[in-house]
Amino acid sequence: MTVATKAPRGRPLLYTSYPREMGLFPTTTRKVAFGVLLAVTAVLPFMLADAELQLLATCCIAAIGAIGLGLVTGYAGQVSLGHAFFLGIGAYTASVISGDPDGRTLGLGVTNILVWLPVAGLVAGLFGVIVAPLATRLRGLYLAIVTLGLVFIGAHIFNEWSSLTGGVGVGRPAPTLEIFGYPLGTTTASATRDQKLFWLMAGLLVVFALAARNLARSRVGRAFTAIRDRDIAAGVIGVNLARYKTIAFAVSSFYAGCAGALLFTVTGFVEPTSFSLLLSVQYIAMVLIGGAGTISGAIAGAFFITLLPRIIRELQAVFPFISTDANEVPNVLQVESILYGVLIIVFLIFEPRGLFGLWVRARNYWKSWPFSY
Amino acid sequence: MTVLVEGVLRGVGIGSVYALLALGFVIIYKATRVISFAQPALMLAGVVLVSHLASPLGFWGALPVAALLTALLGLGIERGAVRPMIGRPAFVVAIITLGVDVAIRVVVNVFIGLDVRNVHDPWGLSTVVIGDVHIAQRHIAAFLTAALLVGALFAFFRFSRMGLAMRAAADDQEAALAQGVSVGAVFALSWALAGALAAVGGTFAAAGGSFDGTLWLTALVALPVIILGGLDSLPGAVVGGLAVGVAQEVVATYQNDMPWLGGNVSVITPYVLMLLVLLVRPYGLFGTREVERV
Numbered sequence: 001m002t003v004a005t006k007a008p009r010g011r012p013l014l015y016t017s018y019p020r021e022m023g024l025f026p027t028t029t030r031k032v033a034f035g036v037l038l039a040v041t042a043v044l045p046f047m048l049a050d051a052e053l054q055l056l057a058t059c060c061i062a063a064i065g066a067i068g069l070g071l072v073t074g075y076a077g078q079v080s081l082g083h084a085f086f087l088g089i090g091a092y093t094a095s096v097i098s099g100d101p102d103g104r105t106l107g108l109g110v111t112n113i114l115v116w117l118p119v120a121g122l123v124a125g126l127f128g129v130i131v132a133p134l135a136t137r138l139r140g141l142y143l144a145i146v147t148l149g150l151v152f153i154g155a156h157i158f159n160e161w162s163s164l165t166g167g168v169g170v171g172r173p174a175p176t177l178e179i180f181g182y183p184l185g186t187t188t189a190s191a192t193r194d195q196k197l198f199w200l201m202a203g204l205l206v207v208f209a210l211a212a213r214n215l216a217r218s219r220v221g222r223a224f225t226a227i228r229d230r231d232i233a234a235g236v237i238g239v240n241l242a243r244y245k246t247i248a249f250a251v252s253s254f255y256a257g258c259a260g261a262l263l264f265t266v267t268g269f270v271e272p273t274s275f276s277l278l279l280s281v282q283y284i285a286m287v288l289i290g291g292a293g294t295i296s297g298a299i300a301g302a303f304f305i306t307l308l309p310r311i312i313r314e315l316q317a318v319f320p321f322i323s324t325d326a327n328e329v330p331n332v333l334q335v336e337s338i339l340y341g342v343l344i345i346v347f348l349i350f351e352p353r354g355l356f357g358l359w360v361r362a363r364n365y366w367k368s369w370p371f372s373y
Numbered sequence: 374m375t376v377l378v379e380g381v382l383r384g385v386g387i388g389s390v391y392a393l394l395a396l397g398f399v400i401i402y403k404a405t406r407v408i409s410f411a412q413p414a415l416m417l418a419g420v421v422l423v424s425h426l427a428s429p430l431g432f433w434g435a436l437p438v439a440a441l442l443t444a445l446l447g448l449g450i451e452r453g454a455v456r457p458m459i460g461r462p463a464f465v466v467a468i469i470t471l472g473v474d475v476a477i478r479v480v481v482n483v484f485i486g487l488d489v490r491n492v493h494d495p496w497g498l499s500t501v502v503i504g505d506v507h508i509a510q511r512h513i514a515a516f517l518t519a520a521l522l523v524g525a526l527f528a529f530f531r532f533s534r535m536g537l538a539m540r541a542a543a544d545d546q547e548a549a550l551a552q553g554v555s556v557g558a559v560f561a562l563s564w565a566l567a568g569a570l571a572a573v574g575g576t577f578a579a580a581g582g583s584f585d586g587t588l589w590l591t592a593l594v595a596l597p598v599i600i601l602g603g604l605d606s607l608p609g610a611v612v613g614g615l616a617v618g619v620a621q622e623v624v625a626t627y628q629n630d631m632p633w634l635g636g637n638v639s640v641i642t643p644y645v646l647m648l649l650v651l652l653v654r655p656y657g658l659f660g661t662r663e664v665e666r667v
Contacts, residue, residue: 079464134648137655139663140464141408141604145596146651149644152593160635277593281471288468334479341476348469349457 022217024210041202050194054266055310057194060201061262063302064208066286068255070298074287075216076248077228078135082147083256083283085154086124088275090257091174091264092164094120098175105166111176113184117261120175124257125250132246139231151277158272171271174264185265197266204262205299208255213295215251224248225293285340289347291356300355305340312336378506380626381619386512388618389519393574394595395602395610396526397567402604403543404563407463411450411470412571413592414477419443419572420492420579420588421484427493435493436576440569446477447568451561482586494580515577522573523611526566530607535562543605594621597647603660613658617643 015021025031045053069083097116099107110116134146158165166172177185177200184200187193215221223244226234235241264270282305290301312335316322323331351357394412401409422439423432430438454473458466496510530536535558541549542559550556571592578584578591598617602609625639656662 079467134651138651141467142600142651142655144464144467145408145600146648148593149597149647152644153641153648156635156638156641281475284468284471330483334483337479338476341472341474341479344472345454345469345476348461348465348472349454352461352465 024213024217038206041206042199045191045195045198050192053194053198055307057197057201058263058266059303059306060198060205061259061266062283062286062306063205063299064262065256065259066283066290066298066302067209067212067295068252068259069283070287070290070292070295071212071215071224071255072248072252073284074292074294074298075221075228076224076245077231078245078248079140079144080147080249080252081144081277081280081284082131082150082154083252084275084277084279085147085150086127086253086256087260087263087279088154088158088272089124089127089253090120090260091270091275092158093123093257094175094261095172095264095270096164099173103173105162105172106164111178113175113177113179116175117258120261121254121257124260125254128249128251128253129246131253132249135249136242136245148277148280151275151280155273155275158275165270165272168272171269174268174270175261177265201262204258208258209295209299212255216295220244220247228293282340285344289343289354291354294356297354297356300359304355308339309336312339375505376626377623379508380622382506382508383512384619384622385615386509386515386618387578387622388615389512389515390574390578390591390614391595391598391618392611392614393519393522393570393577394592395598395614396523396607397570397574398595398599399602399605399607399610400539400563400570401567402599403607404539404559405455405466407455407466407470408596408599408604409470409564409567410467411473411477412567412595413589414474414481415443415447415450415568416571416575416578416592417478417481417485417586417589418446419568420575420584421481421490422572423492423576424490424579424584425484432493432495436573439576440572443568443572444565445568447564447566447571448561450477451564455564456557456560478586478589485584485586489583490585491583492576492579494576496580498581509581511577511580515580518573518577519611522570527607539563594643597643600647600657601650603657605661606657606659609657609659617646620646 015026020026025034044056048056065083065087068086069080072078072080094116096106097108097119098111099105099109101107101109131147131150135143138146159168162170177183177197184196185193188196191199216224223234223239226237226239227241227244227248231241264274286301286305287298288301289304290299291297309332312322312332315335316332321330322335347354353360394416397412397415398409401407419439419442422442423435426435426438450470450473454469455466458469494511494514496514499510500507501510501513502508530540538549538554539559539562541552541554542556546556549559575588575592579588594617595614598613599610601617602611602613621639621642624642628634628636628638631638650658
């Protein structure tokens with residue numbers, strides 16, 4: 001029997017076969033949209049200034065981390081406030097591997113990104129597996145608080161182990177961006193540093209996002225959603241809870257490790273106090289504001305939160321009462337922090353599906369136009 | 374030996390503060406099944422109020438007024454951010470309180486400003502000497518206040534009409550509603566109580582010196598405390614608070630003998646203790662095991 005793989009014309013949501021509904025890109029529109037997005041990403045570095053590209057590169061890295069948190073919190077429903085800890089593990093593993101062997105801090109001198117990026121992810125993933133037994137024993141809020149404890153323990157270790165991290169206020173150089181001797185993080189004749197950074201990070205984001213989407217539609221992803229919706233019911237229908245919770249934590253930590261390894265290559269420096277509770281809250285905000293349980297939502301949320309300081313600086317031109325001076329009230333930093341909090345509250349109360357939900361609303365409005373009510 | 378006894382007594386004093394803060398968390402949890410991450414902000418708000426009111430009213434006048442105002446703030450949070458979320462998953466509400474915390478702390482930090490602030494407490498750093506053991510007066514005061522408040526709270530829950538209503542609502546919300554208990558009032562009162570407790574606890578945490586915006590981290594220690602004692606156990610919060618306080622101060626006393634742990638390891642002792650206890654008892658020392666019905 002042949003399986004119909006194309007949607008009937010004009011009815012994109014009519015799925016006539018199971019494989020097509022489970023496909024990576026179930027509709028032609030999605031394929032086209034993805035292709036357009038790739039094309040825009042490819043040419044964007046020629047159209048934007050370096051400063052903007054650098055910001056967008058940071059957004060892409062944050063999105064990788066947010067996808068990781070989205071997998072464990074949005075898909076598997078295990079609330080983790082410990083994302084900053086795993087980001088830190090990744091950042092320091094990568095820094096040690098690529099660090100200068102004769103430097104002030106520990107280093108192995110292997111600067112190839114193909115080595116330090118996967119290893120950073122794997123080490124963080126390993127820590128995820130170590131933490132997972134707690135997750136399989138605990139549920140809901142207990143787990144949230146325990147992972148919060150993890151952030152504090154991690155912060156203490158990062159602050160005190162100065163041969164690894166360089167110490168508070170000093171820090172250490174971030175990993176070197178280089179592949180088989182070709183520098184990815186310095187300006188060369190062919191492209192500027194920020195153009196290369198953007199291409200690299202956007203490329204990695206596409207790889208990580210597709211991998212996550214692929215995972216989410218697989219047996220593992222279905223097990224995650226089953227656990228999230230009702231773990232007892234999932235256990236009854238044969239989902240091995242301990243196993244899949246461990247997988248969720250391992251994969252999420254792998255993503256966090258990779259994001260952590262990349263995050264500081266943009267600024268070039270890792271400072272141990274970066275891995276605080278605030279960082280975890282930012283990632284939670286990304287996932288929730290973007291839309292829990294969707295990959296594209298996590299990406300949108302990461303871009304939104306990372307661009308927020310910049311947006312506020314633009315707003316400052318419109319609302320001159322916001323000061324840029326840190327000694328005046330209200331200043332940009334205060335508005336930014338308040339907005340984190342307020343946006344989380346507003347989104348959770350009024351649009352729990354986040355930015356993704358806003359998009360669904362807008363799409364449905366135009367789909368049913370002129371009968372949209 | 375003297376050093377150890379002093380460490381333990383110091384721990385009891387600090388533990389009393391943790392117990393007060395933890396009681397706030399547990400009261401909210403029992404009533405609404407939500408962990409309020411907004412407690413640090415409430416505590417900081419209370420402390421700042423005391424520090425501003427202490428010069429016109431004096432410390433003992435400022436403390437109740439600040440507790441009352443913080444209770445009102447708690448009421449406001451409950452009304453504005455938590456009440457609309459009834460029926461939604463607990464973790465979503467918890468994250469909302471996290472947002473509330475971040476937002477309120479920014480506002481409170483404006484009132485802390487850049488100056489050195491203190492709560493103008495009458496004890497400062499003076500001590501009482503018994504034998505050759507020095508005990509800080511502020512720790513004695515914290516312990517006595519905590520004992521008084523805990524006693525009053527237990528009496529309230531045991532003997533008053535509203536206390537009975539709160540226990541009933543914690544037990545079974547629908548049954549309580551059917552018996553004419555106003556569950557909304559229970560929610561509101563629990564947030565108000567938690568706010569007042571946070572203000573008092575925070576004031577004693579800030580006593581004896583100056584404070585700044587980082588004081589909110591003290592309130593977070595109440596989280597390991599409630600996990601240790603069990604989320605829904607009021608005695609657990611008190612016992613857990615004292616235990617964590619003592620453990621933290623004993624480690625602080627001897628941490629110089631263990632330099633390989635890094636400086637100030639006492640700061641993370643509560644979290645390590647929490648992890649260890651949870652590995653053995655997933656519902657804390659006194660928490661009730663959750664019964665799942667399908």
